Amino acid sequence: MGLPVDRITINGGKPLHGRIELKGAKNLVTKAMVAAILGDTPSVLKDVPDISDVRIVRGLLEVHGVTVTKGGDDELVLDPSGVATAHMADIDAHAGSSRIPILFCGPLLHRLGEAFIPDLGGCRIGDRPIDYHLEVLRNFGAVVEKLPSGIRMTAPTGLHGAKVSLPYPSVGATEQVLLTAVLADGITELSGAAIEPEIMDLVNILQKMGAIITVETDRVIRIEGVDKLDGYTHRALFDRNEAASWAAAALATEGDIFVGGARQAEMLTFLNVFRKVGGAFEIEEDGIRFYHPGGELKPVIIETDVHPGFMTDWQQPLVIALTKAKGVSIVHETVYEQRFGFVDALVEMGASIEVHKECLGGRPCRFGQRNFQHSAVISGPSHLVGADIEVPDLRGGFSHLIAALTAEGRSTVSNVGIIARGYENFIGKLEQLGADFELVA
Ligand SMILES: CC(=O)N[C@H]1[C@@H](OP(=O)(O)OP(=O)(O)OC[C@H]2O[C@@H](n3ccc(=O)[nH]c3=O)[C@H](O)[C@@H]2O)O[C@H](CO)[C@@H](O)[C@@H]1O
Numbered sequence: 001m002g003l004p005v006d007r008i009t010i011n012g013g014k015p016l017h018g019r020i021e022l023k024g025a026k027n028l029v030t031k032a033m034v035a036a037i038l039g040d041t042p043s044v045l046k047d048v049p050d051i052s053d054v055r056i057v058r059g060l061l062e063v064h065g066v067t068v069t070k071g072g073d074d075e076l077v078l079d080p081s082g083v084a085t086a087h088m089a090d091i092d093a094h095a096g097s098s099r100i101p102i103l104f105c106g107p108l109l110h111r112l113g114e115a116f117i118p119d120l121g122g123c124r125i126g127d128r129p130i131d132y133h134l135e136v137l138r139n140f141g142a143v144v145e146k147l148p149s150g151i152r153m154t155a156p157t158g159l160h161g162a163k164v165s166l167p168y169p170s171v172g173a174t175e176q177v178l179l180t181a182v183l184a185d186g187i188t189e190l191s192g193a194a195i196e197p198e199i200m201d202l203v204n205i206l207q208k209m210g211a212i213i214t215v216e217t218d219r220v221i222r223i224e225g226v227d228k229l230d231g232y233t234h235r236a237l238f239d240r241n242e243a244a245s246w247a248a249a250a251l252a253t254e255g256d257i258f259v260g261g262a263r264q265a266e267m268l269t270f271l272n273v274f275r276k277v278g279g280a281f282e283i284e285e286d287g288i289r290f291y292h293p294g295g296e297l298k299p300v301i302i303e304t305d306v307h308p309g310f311m312t313d314w315q316q317p318l319v320i321a322l323t324k325a326k327g328v329s330i331v332h333e334t335v336y337e338q339r340f341g342f343v344d345a346l347v348e349m350g351a352s353i354e355v356h357k358e359c360l361g362g363r364p365c366r367f368g369q370r371n372f373q374h375s376a377v378i379s380g381p382s383h384l385v386g387a388d389i390e391v392p393d394l395r396g397g398f399s400h401l402i403a404a405l406t407a408e409g410r411s412t413v414s415n416v417g418i419i420a421r422g423y424e425n426f427i428g429k430l431e432q433l434g435a436d437f438e439l440v441a
């Protein structure tokens with residue numbers, strides 16, 4: 001279900017208390033849905049969240065002839081037996097705000113011998129080129145033709161295993177290689193691979209389907225192509241980015257939230273930072289309790305990075321807690337060159353945050369000396385006051401919600417529809433946690 005409104009007013013200053021439940025990770029579920037195209041039989045995916053990115057991918061699969069039906073609660077059955085060439089106009093209409101269409105390339109080239117990819121969506125937090133994707137696909141034997149409306153791909157001699165190397169461990173490009181190599185003829189060796197937990201869960205899924213994938217040391221993944229794959233049955237990995245977001249909300253509002261379904265192993269790096277800032281957590285069998293134990297919050301120096309580093313998607317929500325810490329925190333964003341657009345609204349609300357183009361707080365990154373404002377210096381504690389703010393992107397949007405929840409007085413947050421791209425029923429969850437807000441028609 002979409003959001004009924006695009007604006008909410010929040011009366012801040014009330015700690016969030018209660019329990020929420022996570023479902024499968026946005027960054028795995030959508031890719032698992034694409035993997036279903038590769039099977040000869042239907043796949044069953046469990047713990048699918050009701051978020052708009054899932055609806056977009058569902059629409060795209062249906063346009064390509066995959067029958068998608070609801071199984072049990074939160075379960076999708078994806079039957080690829082009718083996969084057929086789609087109409088370009090229909091694809092364009094369904095691509096929406098997601099970046100997932102690019103991952104249809106390999107599976108569609110295997111099944112149909114051609115693919116059309118419209119312009120991609122996703123958060124505007126940097127240029128987000130797709131050069132690695134196109135380069136690896138060319139290595140497999142794809143012919144890429146750029147059209148005004150998107151990209152058309154064919155594979156006149158089929159797809160063949162290749163030795164490929166990524167200049168940077170891109171999550172999407174690693175998934176592109178996996179989804180293409182599993183049915184390619186011969187062996188693929190990928191070096192410079194990303195190894196995020198969501199990628200490892202995609203590897204689990206592909207192995208269930210019949211793929212042969214070896215994850216070696218030093219970011220090398222070896223895939224032996226097979227002739228056919230079957231469907232899978234899989235419960236999606238929990239959404240660790242949503243877990244970190246609610247954890248940040250608990251800390252910033254001086255609250256206490258039990259995040260059902262969160263697990264320690266995939267959040268080790270986040271938990272260390274959360275503890276250093278002054279947050280407390282208790283790890284239970286069925287989730288993690290995150291809370292503010294009282295006392296002052298402490299400043300930290302964080303550098304975002306690929307896994308097992310501090311995930312870039314965690315920094316935006318955590319910045320609000322850092323505005324409450326006594327002293328100077330630094331966040332050096334090394335994954336996306338423009339992920340600090342969201343701080344303008346926070347400054348308007350009274351936060352003291354400066355962004356710099358230098359690489360502050362650690363080692364130099366790809367963005368140093370290139371005029372990208374990618375390091376933030378946060379001085380606290382700041383007293384935030386309510387304001388009218390507009391959500392710029394998914395995680396920046398969640399961070400705006402937290403800012404409004406901690407601020408004195410009333411804030412109006414508009415463009416909240418973006419948040420539904422990755423947070424299931426966040427309005428209902430805010431209600432469950434005791435937030436004081438109203439939806440504005
Ligand atoms: C749907 C999904 O899973 N999204 C996640 C995925 O995004 P996504 O897969 O798009 O992110 P990537 O890991 O590919 O991007 C990382 C960096 O590589 C660059 N790059 C990437 C591809 C390419 O062809 N050329 C290139 O230069 C990007 O501009 C960026 O600077 O991983 C990111 C990094 O963990 C997360 O923040 C996103 O939440």
Ligand SMILES: C=C(OP(=O)(O)O)C(=O)O
Pocket residue numbers: 098099121122123125241313394395422
């Ligand atoms: C950047 C993100 O997602 P996407 O790649 O879907 O834009 C995110 O989840 O924070």
